[in-house]
Amino acid sequence: MNAPVLSRQIPKPLVALRGISKQFSNGTLAVRNVNLDIPAGEFLSLLGPSGCGKSTLLRMLAGLGAPSAGTIEWPTMDYDASGQPMRDLGFVFQDPTLMPWATALKNVMMPLTLKNVSKAEAEERSVEALKMVGLAGFEKAYPRELSGGMKMRVSIARAIVTRPKILLMDEPFAALDEITRHKLNNDLLELWSAGGFTAVFVTHSVFESVYLSQRIVVMAARPGRIMADISVDAPYPRNEQFRTSADYAAWCRVASEKLKEAIGS
Amino acid sequence: MSATDTLQTSTPQRDGTDAADLPVFATEKTVLGVGVSTWPKIIAPMIVGILALAGWEFAVWWNKVPHFVLPGPLLIGQTLITDWGTLSGSLWITLKITFAALIAAVTVGVALAILFTQSKWLELSLFPYAVILQVTPVVAIAPLIIIWVGDINTSLLICAWLVAFFPILSNTIMGLNSADHNLRNLFEMYGATRWQTLRYLRLPAALPYFLSGLKISGGLALIGAVVAEFVAGSGGTASGLAYRILESGYQLRIPRMFAALVMVSVTGIAIFLATSWVSHMLLRRWHESAVKREN
Structure with missing residues (x-):
């Protein structure tokens, strides 16, 4: 099974990132030239090692800190008088x-x-x-x-x-024990399939990203950039049976390889 | 498909690992309305106190120490009762000045703290002067204030306020700035106004800090009132407890001096207990400092 790299041409994504770079005041280039379209309703994971800028990217989506270069467009959201998008979002922090x-x-x-x-x-x-x-x-x-x-x-x-139209999550379950994490993963998928929101989930766990998402964007560090865009075509609802299936193992292998490439590069 | 349908029902399955578990609240046995674990905290210092007082009384009696050098605790207690008329009037005056100063310290301290955290420029330009007011000994400026203000009670109030307001100011500033950064981010994301952020986030976050400032300032307000009155009292114009202590000293009525001293101490302890109680009641449900460890 090979992961098809997606080249999506959907007319109106919920959010479109165009050439996003972010340089911190100390000179660190956290994110370099990220282009990403997120269609409405998708469950997308940002997967990468620590320092790859995935949290920075998420925070920019939330409007915390503007990108140093590039634009973030919300084609379906209203803009206020000062030209700021009225982001309709929810945010879950690591704590x-x-x-x-x-x-x-x-x-x-x-x-x-x-x-x-x-x-x-x-x-x-x-x-x-x-x-x-x-x-x-x-x-x-x-x-x-x-x-x-x-x-x-x-x-x-x-x-x-x-x-909200979009739920942004920054490694929300990283500090929890495995049993609780699995339960919350299942509950999150239930909420997502019932709630009709777009989900962007930042994680450093291959297993978690494969279990949850339709699409995994793999990022590399120093500077943070997109290395691979994997589409996980396994059907929903996913449950504990999926977690033990051969399909799941295969997707994990694909994502792990991409992540290894990202770290090695 | 049908095998997995059960997972889509609206009530998630629970296996008792997490949300299905109810939190455990420990309840403690009480005797006379006071928790069993609290009684030793009351009894132990009481025994020490009674032993010390008995030793004092015995030493005075055994060595036949004259009253004008060191009166025994029984005589002091007696004087407290016989001189209650004069002393209670003085106590009332000292209390009024202390509480007025504390209220002024809270009002000005909190108001300035809020202003300082809203505007960096205001803080930069005014905070050094607050520090100067704090580090200048009140004994040194009390005579000036008494001369300038004229009215003795107002002068004492200003002196006590000068001593009491700084802990509230600096603690509240720290508290207002201590709100969790991600919570602040969250408020920003939801487009909270300055006022909303202050009202719902920064003021509640500042509460524990403010309260520990209040505990310090309560004692300081009393000290400020007494010290300022000592300065004023040497001019013979005051009538609070400090003046009674000075007066009794001049007249060699040492038992009365001790009685007034006891009243100052008891007042200080009462203020400490009151502020501690207020702090406990306001924080007991959520703040780590007021919550009992359950292990």
Whole structure:
């Protein structure tokens, strides 16, 4: 089985990166000339070793720090008066990044509160979001009363409560134990297939990227650049059977080889 | 396809590894409304205190120390009761100055901290002067303030405020800047206004820092009030507890001096306990400092 390198010509991608470079103030070239189209609804993983600029790329997508060169276009989103795209996105960090002084419910409500959604509606939608991540009944718990996996679920609930068009995730499960990670992977796929959002998932795990994604973009470090674009054509829903299948092993081998090339180069 | 359909149902399967587990809250037995583990913290220092007082009383009696050199604790207690009329009036004055100074310190300290964190220029240009106010000994500037202001109570208030406001200012600034960077990024992503970021992120993040500043400032406000009154009292114009201590010293009424001293100490302890209690109540649900370790 050989991975076909995609050359997508879809009329309107959700987001188009054109010649993106990013140089930090200390001179480090974090990302060099990245061109990438992400179609709406896709589950895409950015796979690469640490220092390959995958997180930097994700943050630029989120509007944190402008690229030094190139443009990020959102063809289907509205732009405000100052020419900034009104990004409709959710973001999940590597750490849960919850407010320790607020309950799970208040944490999930925060994006809606900031968008001036009425309290009653924000509460209703947040309860719903907590239910979707399997935390019904934990509305009043404080972050410190929750386990690592549960905190991550709250973080995901907060990211999807605004029903965003795109969900950006920066190695969200890297700090969790394997059993919890597998469960959250399954739950994330369920949310994705039900929720209709585009997912961009940054990871350094070949297995995780193959399990989750339709498409894996492999990146190399110093400077960060795209080395391969693999399309994982395995059907959804994927589950524990897929994890043990020969297909999965084959895709992992393909991705590993590309990653090895990326590190070796 | 049908074999995998079960995974698409809306209720995810749970195997008890994570979200299905309920958090464990430990409840402790209580005696007279106080937790079992708290009692030793009350009893142990009490025993030490009683032993020390008994030793003191015995030493005074055994050596026949005259009252004007060192009165025993029983005599001090007696004086506290007989002179309560004069002393309570002085206590009230000292308390009023202390609390007014503390309220002013909180108001000005927090307001300045918010201003400083909103504008880098304001902080750069004004913070050094706050430091100068802090490092100048209050004893040295109290006479000037008393001369300039005229009114004795207002002067004492200003002195106590000068001593008390800096810990609140510097702690609150640190707290406002301590909000998690990724949370700040998140607020930026959601287009939060300055006011929203302050209200929902920076002020709550600053609360533990502010409260530890408040604990320090509570004690300092009292010290400031007493020290300033010592300066003013040597002019014979004040009437708070510090003045009673000076007056009793001049008149060699040493038991009364000790009684006033006890009142100052008890006031300081009460302020510390009150600020600690406020801090505990506000932080107990979420902050590591107020949460009991469960291992």
